[in-house]
Amino acid sequence: RYTTVTPEIENRLKEELNLIKRMGYAGYFLIVWDFVQFAKKEGIPVGPGRGSGAGSLVAYVLGITNIDPLKYGLLFERFLNPERRTLPDLDIDFSDIGREKVIEYVINKYGKKNVAQIITFGSMDARLAVRDVGRVLNLPLPLVDRIAKLIPFGSTIYNALQRVPQLKNEFMQDKTVQQLIQIAQKLEGLKRHTGVHAAGIVIAKEEIINFTPLAKQPNREVITTQYSDDCLLKLGMLKIDFLGLRMLTVIEDTLSLVAKRGFNKLTREAIPLNDKKTFTLLSEAKTVGVFQLSSTGMRDLLRKLKPTNFEDLIALISLYRPGPMGSGMLDEFVMRKHQKIKIKYEHLLLEPILEETHGIIVYQEQVMRIATNLAGFTPTQADILRQAMGKKIPEEIERQRANFINGAKDKGLDRKLANKIFDLLVHFGGYGFNKSHAAAYALLAYKTAYLKANYPLEYMVTLLTSEIGRGTLEKSRLSEYITETKEMGIEILPPDIQYSNTNFSIEA
Numbered sequence: 001r002y003t004t005v006t007p008e009i010e011n012r013l014k015e016e017l018n019l020i021k022r023m024g025y026a027g028y029f030l031i032v033w034d035f036v037q038f039a040k041k042e043g044i045p046v047g048p049g050r051g052s053g054a055g056s057l058v059a060y061v062l063g064i065t066n067i068d069p070l071k072y073g074l075l076f077e078r079f080l081n082p083e084r085r086t087l088p089d090l091d092i093d094f095s096d097i098g099r100e101k102v103i104e105y106v107i108n109k110y111g112k113k114n115v116a117q118i119i120t121f122g123s124m125d126a127r128l129a130v131r132d133v134g135r136v137l138n139l140p141l142p143l144v145d146r147i148a149k150l151i152p153f154g155s156t157i158y159n160a161l162q163r164v165p166q167l168k169n170e171f172m173q174d175k176t177v178q179q180l181i182q183i184a185q186k187l188e189g190l191k192r193h194t195g196v197h198a199a200g201i202v203i204a205k206e207e208i209i210n211f212t213p214l215a216k217q218p219n220r221e222v223i224t225t226q227y228s229d230d231c232l233l234k235l236g237m238l239k240i241d242f243l244g245l246r247m248l249t250v251i252e253d254t255l256s257l258v259a260k261r262g263f264n265k266l267t268r269e270a271i272p273l274n275d276k277k278t279f280t281l282l283s284e285a286k287t288v289g290v291f292q293l294s295s296t297g298m299r300d301l302l303r304k305l306k307p308t309n310f311e312d313l314i315a316l317i318s319l320y321r322p323g324p325m326g327s328g329m330l331d332e333f334v335m336r337k338h339q340k341i342k343i344k345y346e347h348l349l350l351e352p353i354l355e356e357t358h359g360i361i362v363y364q365e366q367v368m369r370i371a372t373n374l375a376g377f378t379p380t381q382a383d384i385l386r387q388a389m390g391k392k393i394p395e396e397i398e399r400q401r402a403n404f405i406n407g408a409k410d411k412g413l414d415r416k417l418a419n420k421i422f423d424l425l426v427h428f429g430g431y432g433f434n435k436s437h438a439a440a441y442a443l444l445a446y447k448t449a450y451l452k453a454n455y456p457l458e459y460m461v462t463l464l465t466s467e468i469g470r471g472t473l474e475k476s477r478l479s480e481y482i483t484e485t486k487e488m489g490i491e492i493l494p495p496d497i498q499y500s501n502t503n504f505s506i507e508a
Contacts, residue, residue, distance in 0.1 A: 045248040047093025049440035052079040077379035096244035118197035119224040129184040199241040281453040288484040313442040318433035361428035363435035375407030389429035465503040
């Protein structure tokens with residue numbers, strides 16, 4: 001995958017391979033490689049990566065992922081390190097149309113008795129428990145409905161009784177309500193029904209009944225495990241998520257339509273990442289129908305940020321979350337990007353790590369790099385620090401502070417400066433996002449934006465077609481995309497028995 005193999009690439013590859021071999025995960029990588037290769041041979045679009053797996057150079061050179069981890073500073077240790085005691089997690093996105101074919105391939109390859117889908121358990125939340133008990137007790141529906149609605153979403157019955165005066169009054173004054181709530185409290189949190197995991201399957205080297213009991217799902221020809229995914233992972237079972245991503249189908253169908261209409265044949269890999277039209281579209285926030293960038297809030301942010309390179313998109317996807325938005329990180333990032341705030345680095349070693357994000361710690365990988373470069377942490381120790389900050393564990397953070405200050409001292413930093421830098425890590429690191437995941441999804445976002453900017457007719461036809469039959473009218477975005485198409489200056493013609501095809505099409 002590289003025209004020139006540098007010592008950096010070679011050393012990184014050796015380190016990764018040694019760790020994979022030492023931890024006994026070579027077989028896992030080969031299993032994933034095998035079904036990804038099958039998908040590609042069958043013409044089923046595969047995503048560029050998902051989660052921390054995009055930080056693996058081994059996964060990249062095998063073709064499992066499609067974003068260069070060295071180019072974007074992605075860390076293998078964020079994905080796998082000696083401290084990790086569970087299997088690595090290479091979740092793969094497939095075209096929503098081809099996903100079932102890949103699962104079928106895996107079942108046939110390893111044997112029907114060695115592969116199963118995974119059970120899920122639906123629990124009774126507070127409102128549901130009240131409604132179920134009310135139905136069994138044959139209580140009037142308006143009464144049960146009123147009591148259920150007094151319980152805030154996400155609250156337990158106990159908390160609702162403490163915080164909602166009206167509910168407490170009803171409970172104290174009406175014996176029927178009292179009985180209803182008391183029984184519901186006993187049932188709250190219990191498992192109510194089973195389902196099938198949306199994407200996960202489990203593969204065993206022997207018959208799967210040697211490891212987990214199985215269940216046949218009611219009204220469905222599906223065999224699942226009786227253990228949930230958490231239990232299966234604790235047993236050391238191989239769980240893989242096969243995720244269906246509609247936008248992969250949209251991209252592939254658009255490229256196919258572009259080729260059919262006589263334009264230059266274009267592949268996903270050949271789409272340039274420095275296209276001016278694309279960045280104009282992004283800066284003007286004309287991103288309705290663009291992967292990850294379609295929401296009103298995201299479009300507002302695009303107008304403020306006005307991205308000028310691919311790295312801006314990675315940061316955008318990482319920052320558009322409640323934590324960074326609520327903490328003011330997002331606004332500060334925009335102001336620094338446009339040089340309205342002077343960027344100051346507390347130490348020279350921080351500049352190469354934080355330059356791409358204008359001096360703000362945006363990614364978990366930056367937390368890890370700061371720990372290794374400024375305090376001499378090993379990559380594994382840096383990942384432990386990252387986890388402590390992400391989970392906001394005060395005792396562990398303070399323990400790591402002492403390690404950081406001692407390590408920084410050996411690198412020539414005084415205690416006061418080391419403390420100050422660690423405080424910055426704590427402040428921003430708690431909001432840090434997985435750059436590997438953001439980079440892979442930013443790549444898909446950019447490519448859909450590129451197609452909309454350069455081939456608007458073909459892209460919108462494909463996008464509209466992809467919405468046909470997607471649930472109810474309320475769930476479908478068909479009307480929104482039709483409005484967007486018209487605003488782009490593209491005429492939408494009514495159905496015509498002489499011209500219309502099954503799907504949306506272009507009338508040349």
